[in-house]
Amino acid sequence: MLTQMSSETKNVLFAGVGGQGAMLASEILALVAVEAGYDIKQTEVHGAAQRGGAVASHVRYGERVHSPVIRRGEADLLVAFEKLEALRYAHYLRDGAHIVVNDEEVEPAKLDKSRLYPREGVDFLKSKGFKVIVVPATKKAIELGNHRVASTVLLGVASGLLNLKQESWEKVLEKRILPHLLDINRRAFALGLELAK
Amino acid sequence: MKRLLSGNEAMAWGAWEAGVVFAAGYPGTPATEILENIARRKEVDAHWAANEKVAFEEVMGAAIGGVRALVAVKHVGLNVAADSFMVFPYAGTNAGFVVISSDDPGAYSSQNEQDNRYFAKFGKVPLLEPSDAQECHDLIVKAFDISEQFKTPVMLRTTMRINHTKCLVEVGERQEREKKQYHRDPTKWSVPNYCRSLRPILEEKQHELAAYSESFEGNFVELNSDEVGIITSGICYCYAKEAMPDASFFKLGMTYPLPKQKIIDFCERFEKVYIVEEGEPFLEEQIRAFGVTNVVGKELFTNVLDLSPDLVAKGLLGTEVKGDFSKEIGILTRPPQLCVGCSHRGVFFTLRKLDVLATGDIGCYSLGSQPPFSAQHTIFCMGAGIANAFGFEKAGTKDVVSLIGDSTFIHAGIPPLIDMVYNKSKGTVIILDNDTTGMTGHQEHPSSGRTLKGEEAKELNIEQLCKVIGVEYVKQVDPYNLDETEKTIREAMAFPGAAVVIAKRPCLLMRGERNKKRIPYVVNDECVGCGVCYQIDCPALSEGPDGLAVIDAISCAGCGMCASLCPTRAIVLSASDRGLKGC
Known part of the structure; x- marks a missing residue:
């Protein structure tokens, strides 16, 4: 568990590839923080990034939040939808912070074909002292029947590391997810939460 | 009532509250969602125009005709509308006219960086700059009031980080406005014929607006430390508050015309005053021109690409910006690419x-x-x-x-x-x-x-x-x-x-196309590993460990372009179809 929330601002960074659901996941966390009564700022870059580029979303909540952008070295948690994206944003984390990473590798479009995907990324991050939780989110999502709920599995894992009430998560999922997809998302979330334990 | 809104959503909400009757624009990141949001309001007639010049001129017509009207464009969109932007202020407006210009420092989704605050000064148009979504909401309501009080178009300038940041916003209800009477008067509205008589009136208006800026509540001082003073606007206010919460701030919500006397008074309190602004030295140049000498700005805060809380802290405190791990491990870039199935x-x-x-x-x-x-x-x-x-x-x-x-x-x-x-x-x-x-x-x-x-x-x-x-x-x-x-x-x-x-060919990601059932292609035993199909450079197609082509069944959009290249006809439609359903 992360340290108990006080007036201190909590910084959570979501990173992934355009189309993986990182934006929706961060929006859900932001809404949960609102439910819990925090001041909140959430920011992202989109536009060209939607076409398979790297995307990142910053969520900050606490008593009073000024900057929407997390300072490097101050993120409490990184939720990465893909392994390379965990590497790309790890320097935003505090020493020893948690990384929840999907056990997926998405090859980027290569401008230089001689450069290879860094397969040893997770070991590298562990060697840097981060607490890395590798989650087979996409695999679990496919088992549940829809690969897209991988993001909800990851969110379930993240929720176990953040001190926000479970009923707030439940309430926001119900509000934000389309009714016909709510059941599968609930199961994905519960599965993630279970994996966090 | 407080709601979690992005800057774009908050501007749309504020404009709706302010009684906007007509809104137009042309899509452009980071401004696109302003129009999309206001279009959901039944009281507002909103549409995409053929381009920004057309949008701007339609909105001019509506405002001259007597109703509050809004045009929202990205920074380069204002270039397209610049012809009218420069002339309209000579006539002023009848009902409230606000143009939102959303800049993209860092050029995340644009061909250039361009600090459109200069457009406001160039065109002699009052300029408001919000720092978060709450101010987006509040300042747009204010912008319509200023527009009608001074009979002038007003520009609200945001940057990408403001458009795309959500925070809790206190919102209100719509206030309907009475339509203003329009009187045919060529001496006022036929600008080329009467330019010489309208020009001094425009200049006089600048003095009135400068006086207004001195008392504008969006220009406020927060006195804390008597050692460090910071003058700032927009997103940089948030970054600087984060880096130096105990400094004294002069936060500017109206950045043209500037509250000259208040700025001079503020600067006199401190030995050194930091001017923290993203983009060009728009504030700094004007403040230096007031004769203020104890200021420091662009030598500490770059005008190239966007600023961040780290870069602002570096400028104010000299702290180093932490680098990523790319020196220790190869972190491949991930550029955007043409989608699978893109025509x-x-x-x-x-x-x-x-x-x-x-x-x-x-x-x-x-x-x-x-x-x-x-x-x-x-x-x-x-x-x-x-x-x-x-x-x-x-x-x-x-x-x-x-x-x-x-x-x-x-x-x-x-x-x-x-x-x-x-x-x-x-x-x-x-x-x-x-x-x-x-x-x-x-x-x-x-x-x-x-x-x-x-x-x-x-x-x-x-x-x-x-x-x-x-x-x-x-x-x-x-x-x-x-x-x-x-x-x-x-x-x-x-x-x-x-x-x-x-x-x-319709875009596969658009509504109506996105959820269509598509039959993916598969590679059969005829594949000889010649590699000809890779020439189509589809992200769903790759070389498998055995040297033969592999198609990712989840991402294949069934376009068949790779199949048409295959000399051995080894790429064929799979027997099973599947639904692509949104989440």
């Missing part, structure tokens, strides 16, 4: 094969400039490609084609095509028609058959339009059909006059 791929595949010079334009197809295709060689701004190609023709360059999307063609491609016909060009224009404004997230346009409000609309027939202009070779082609695409482009280039090829 533009068929055109770029063909152009690369034909090895022609292609002058391009603004849209998803700008991705054709980068590897693997590198088949588009110039891109500047909306509509430039067609005229650039004609220019290359004048320079004696052979085999030039220009590329332009359907929405971009309507926006700025029609006059240069007319010019090609009129001035006897022999060039070829390829219109990449995917039925939507793709890059900005699938907005409607005149040939899409729908409006921003979701209503059916008369569909502009691009093919007929080109013929009416006088283009004698106009041919439509399905870019998935690679043979036909190549044959048609060759034919067009050989045609002894201006030629247009319309490569038509």
Whole structure:
């Protein structure tokens, strides 16, 4: 568990590839923080990034939040939808912070074909002292029947590391997810939460 | 009531509250969602215009005609509307007129960086700058009041980080406004005829606005430490508050005209005052021109790309910005790429094969400039490609084609095509028609058959339009059909006059297409690992560990372009189909 929330601002960074659901996941966390009564700022870059580029979303909540952008070295948690994206944003984390990473590798479009995907990324991050939780989110999502709920599995894992009430998560999922997809998302979330334990 | 809103949503909400009756714009990141949000309000008539100049002028007409009206564009959109932007202030307005200009420091989704605050000063238009979504909401309401009080257009300038940041926003209810009477008076509204008499009135207004700025509540001082003073506006206020919460702040919500006396008084309190602003030294230049000398600005905070809380802290405190881990481990970049099943791929595949010079334009197809295709060689701004190609023709360059999307063609491609016909060009224009404004997230346009409000609309027939202009070779082609695409482009280039090829296929990500059932292709035993199919450079297609081609069944969109290249016919439709359902 992360340290108990006080007036201190909590910084959570979501990173992934355009189309993986990182934006929706961060929006859900932001809404949960609102439910819990925090001041909140959430920011992202989109536009060209939607076409398979790297995307990142910053969520900050606490008593009073000024900057929407997390300072490097101050993120409490990184939720990465893909392994390379965990590497790309790890320097935003505090020493020893948690990384929840999907056990997926998405090859980027290569401008230089001689450069290879860094397969040893997770070991590298562990060697840097981060607490890395590798989650087979996409695999679990496919088992549940829809690969897209991988993001909800990851969110379930993240929720176990953040001190926000479970009923707030439940309430926001119900509000934000389309009714016909709510059941599968609930199961994905519960599965993630279970994996966090 | 507090709601979690982005800057764009908050501006739309504020404008609705302020009683806006009409709103127009043209899609452009980071401003697009302003119009999309306000269009959901039944009280507001909102639409996408053919381009920003048209939008601006429609909104001018509405405001002169007596109703509050809003135009929302990205920074380069204001360039397109600049002609009217510079002239309208001479007349002023009748009912409230607000233009939102959303800049993109860092050029995340733009061709350039451009600090549009200079436009406000250049055009003598009062300028407001919000720092978060709450201020987006509050300042737009205020902007309409200022517009009517001083009979002037007002500019609200945001940056990407403001447009795309959510925070809790206290919102209110709509207040209907009485329509203002419009009186026919050429001495006021026919600017060219009466420019010389209107000019001093415009200048007098600047003095009145400067006096207003001194008492404007959006320009406020927060006195803390008497050692450090910071003058700032926009997102930099948030960054500086984070870095130096105990400093004294002069937070500017109105940055043209500036509250000169208040700034001089503030600066006198401190030995040194930091001016923290993103982009160009817009505040700093003006403040220095007031005769203030104890300020420091751009030597500490770069004007290149966007600022961040880290860069602001570095400037204020000298703290180092932590680097990423790329020195220790290879972190590949992840550039955006043409989507799986994108019809533009068929055109770029063909152009690369034909090895022609292609002058391009603004849209998803700008991705054709980068590897693997590198088949588009110039891109500047909306509509430039067609005229650039004609220019290359004048320079004696052979085999030039220009590329332009359907929405971009309507926006700025029609006059240069007319010019090609009129001035006897022999060039070829390829219109990449995917039925939507793709890059900005699938907005409607005149040939899409729908409006921003979701209503059916008369569909502009691009093919007929080109013929009416006088283009004698106009041919439509399905870019998935690679043979036909190549044959048609060759034919067009050989045609002894201006030629247009319309490569038509709806964007797979747009509504109505996104959830269609698609049958993926698979590779069968006939594959010999020759690698010819990789030439299509589809992200769903890769070489497996056995050296044979593999298709990712989840991402394959079933376009079949790879299959048409396979010499052994080893790429075939899979037996099972599947539904692609959104989450």
